[in-house]
Amino acid sequence: MARSPQKSSTPASGNAVTADLVAVLVAVTDGTPDIMTIAGGSALPSGPFEFTHRSLQTALRAWVEAQTGHPLGYVEQLYTFADRGRSGDARSPHSVSISYLGLTREDEVGEGFEAHWSGWYDYFPWEDHRAGAPGFIAKSIAPKLKAWAKAAPSPALQRERWQRCAITFGLDDRDWNEELVLQRYELLWEASLIPEANHSRGREASVVPGKPMTADHRRILATGIARLRAKIKYRPVVFELMPAEFTLLQLQRSVEALAGRLVHKQNFRRLIEQQELVEETGAMAADTVGRPAKLFRFRHAVLAERAVAGTKLPLSRT
Amino acid sequence: MARSPQKSSTPASGNAVTADLVAVLVAVTDGTPDIMTIAGGSALPSGPFEFTHRSLQTALRAWVEAQTGHPLGYVEQLYTFADRGRSGDARSPHSVSISYLGLTREDEVGEGFEAHWSGWYDYFPWEDHRAGAPGFIAKSIAPKLKAWAKAAPSPALQRERWQRCAITFGLDDRDWNEELVLQRYELLWEASLIPEANHSRGREASVVPGKPMTADHRRILATGIARLRAKIKYRPVVFELMPAEFTLLQLQRSVEALAGRLVHKQNFRRLIEQQELVEETGAMAADTVGRPAKLFRFRHAVLAERAVAGTKLPLSRT
DNA sequence: GCCATTTATACTCTCCGTGAGCATAAGATG
DNA sequence: CATCTTATGCTCACGGAGAGTATAAATGGC
Structure with a gap:
């Protein structure tokens, strides 16, 4: 320069x-x-x-x-x-x-x-924790990561590697942090468990489930997912993905789909409503099982009112 | 494409x-x-x-x-x-x-x-609120923004413009949000109060205080400040700016310098210590007024321990 | 040596956001 | 009518954060 x-x-x-x-x-x-x-x-x-x-x-x-x-x-x-x-x-x-x-x-x-x-x-099957942690994390990924950690040259490095694995994948009774999408992908890459990694050539048996992509596209996707998972917690961007009218459960399901984890239904509703993010359309959802739900629409006014201020979703780290 | x-x-x-x-x-x-x-x-x-x-x-x-x-x-x-x-x-x-x-x-x-x-x-004198909101915001900036808002073609647009001004600059008894650095700069630009804006040519009298920069460099700086102000709240990056050893007050002053606002001293210390971000060096600060303070150093281990997890500073939005 | 000043440090108290659970309502289906 | 499913209202307890009080330990001026 x-x-x-x-x-x-x-x-x-x-x-x-x-x-x-x-x-x-x-x-x-x-x-x-x-x-x-x-x-x-x-x-x-x-x-x-x-x-x-x-x-x-x-x-x-x-x-x-x-x-x-x-x-x-x-x-x-x-x-x-x-x-x-x-x-x-x-x-x-x-x-x-x-x-x-x-x-x-x-x-x-x-x-x-x-x-x-x-x-x-x-592309990221290990990222969907809506039905609990996928079984193959404990059964397949964790042992492979453990082997990779053990392969480090010194005991200190071995501990460090395993600590990283445990943190990013929520092992050893740690909490799962759904935002660490990119860190998890990079860890798997380093451990040669990703087909895209050159150094895993010829060892296709030892890779982790998940569809690969051209070049570094899957890494870019991981970046995007991580960014979106972080964003939905403080900006009303979920509504960009919703139809014009929706029920609160549909909204919740979308959030859960993105976050890859479930949220407490009542608390979700409380948060959405007390922030006045939505307004009732007056209509009710048709063709539904169970008690019909009110239909809501996004209050576009909040974009002007709060500008960049804040939206909260019950996805905070505990 | x-x-x-x-x-x-x-x-x-x-x-x-x-x-x-x-x-x-x-x-x-x-x-x-x-x-x-x-x-x-x-x-x-x-x-x-x-x-x-x-x-x-x-x-x-x-x-x-x-x-x-x-x-x-x-x-x-x-x-x-x-x-x-x-x-x-x-x-x-x-x-x-x-x-x-x-x-x-x-x-x-x-x-x-x-x-x-x-x-x-x-470059951004209006961003320093450590001694309260700078007087020229109320005296000089707010009236100019008001005039700009009034110049909008319709009453609805006038209200919208003013609402934006009030939110970003904390007017009308709103809270000051120190993270909106870029939004404030862009607002001033739109209102032709920034010398870099082409449409303020020949109207140098009506610009806001603050040193201009070449091309869009001041906008890039605003982006950087905003990013850093957001980052220090959840990542231990302040320590990159500190000397090897420092007192808690020095650390606090650095945070305040970046954030442009003061924090509660006792709560700051509580947060720093309970997160084990620092450790005592054993030495005390020399050449100081008042009671000498303990010297601390950053616990680099937290970078490994928490990886990307979390660091908190008492700068939350209320 | 005493006092004012400045900074460090320890506690306490209250408020509120949030997680979690209980209970009830309102539809559909057999 | 019993049951299933979803919607919706309410309560409770815990913990974090803001804010204030009190005390300790140094300095410098008189």
Whole structure:
């Protein structure tokens, strides 16, 4: 880097790169969180950034709308990668990849596109704790992690590795922290339990369940899931994923789908209502089992009232 | 964007860009939060990304260490900009700017460099509420914002604008939220109260106090301050800014310097100690007024123990 | 040496948010 | 009508956080 602030655009050939966008587009249907994928579910939608657009967000929105025929509700930048070793070949034109998180409603997606939806727990089965911790964590993942920890060169490093495993996966009676999606993925990668890791070549038997993805797309997805799980706790972004009218249980199911854990029903309702996030439509839910529920809609006014202030969901760490 | 995930590096001439890094480097000395600046304090350190480095972080660290002669404690990506209108001239080689937040210790900076430190409240005087809300907010900023709100075309829009002003600046008896740094800056920009805004040309009399910066550097700084103010509440990053040994009051003063608000001393100590973030060195502070305080050091073990879990500071929103 | 001043440090008290559980209501189904 | 399922109202106990009181330990001025 040079010190001059203004003349940063010295068009030296060594600095020319291409800019790529990668999108984590999320929707929720019937309690299943989905992401948009291409290439048979093996990659996230991505491609070169067109500088005909005014900004990155504009480019992303335009592209998604062309794909789905519907505007993107919420967009947020995730991370920018420029690692040299990323593109595979060594000294080819370098590429900067800018990843985004976008929220939309699945039911509005048009037909006839290559893109389609995949459940995000297909890629991260260990992240779904709605029915308790998945059995294979204790049965399969934990022992493999233990073996990896034991393989460390010194006893101190062995303890350190295992402590990391225990913290991120909630082992040894620790609490499960649903926000550590990326840390868990990176840990599994380091332990060579992820097919994408080069150093797990030829050892396909010893990998963990979960569908792999092209390049580092699954890592980007992990980043997106982690960001979203954190975000729903203090911003009213869940509503971007809901239909115009919904019951409180449907809302709760969506939150639980994203968080990968269950919440206390009464407390959930108390929180939603006391924050005045929703208002009754007057109508009741039809075609339902059990007592019919009131229908609610999101009070869009809260976006102006509270601006960036706060929304709370009963997902706090204990 | 195309749909193919792999062949993203079509070296079409229209997609070639240059990658720039912009850094918000923070240090705290004697209760003053400083940022590294160049060009007489009118710009953040920035320059083209050298692809000889393995990653963006590596490049940033190498550069900062060359500048300051000291390793960078904590580094975090802030945001990536690729707005077309950003570089000023229209169709020149496009540039992607990747901004970073970095924490370091000011006293370790080498001599003889162009870079030097500037107090960050020079650029954002309205952000320092340690001695209560600065008087010029009520005297100068609020009336100008009110005028701007009144200039909206419809009564509804006028109310909306004013509500936004009141929320972000804590007017009308609202609480001051120190995290809304970026929102406040953007609001002032929209209201043409910021010299950097093109539409305030020739109206220099009606701008708000605070030193301007080149291009959108002050906006990037606002992003960094906001991120840091949020971060110190749940991650032990303050310690990256502290000397090896410090008293609890010094620690508190640093937190207050960053947050721009005071905290309750006893509660602060209770929180720090019950979380076992620090340990006594055994020594006492010398050359001090009043009763001497114990010296503490950061317990680096917490980084391993809690990994990403949690650190709390008494800065919660009430 | 005494006092004012400044900082350090120990306790206490109250309020409220939150987790958790109990109880009841209102539909559908057989 | 019994049962199942979901909706909805209410209570209770615990713990964390804000705020205040009290005391200890140093300095400097007179």
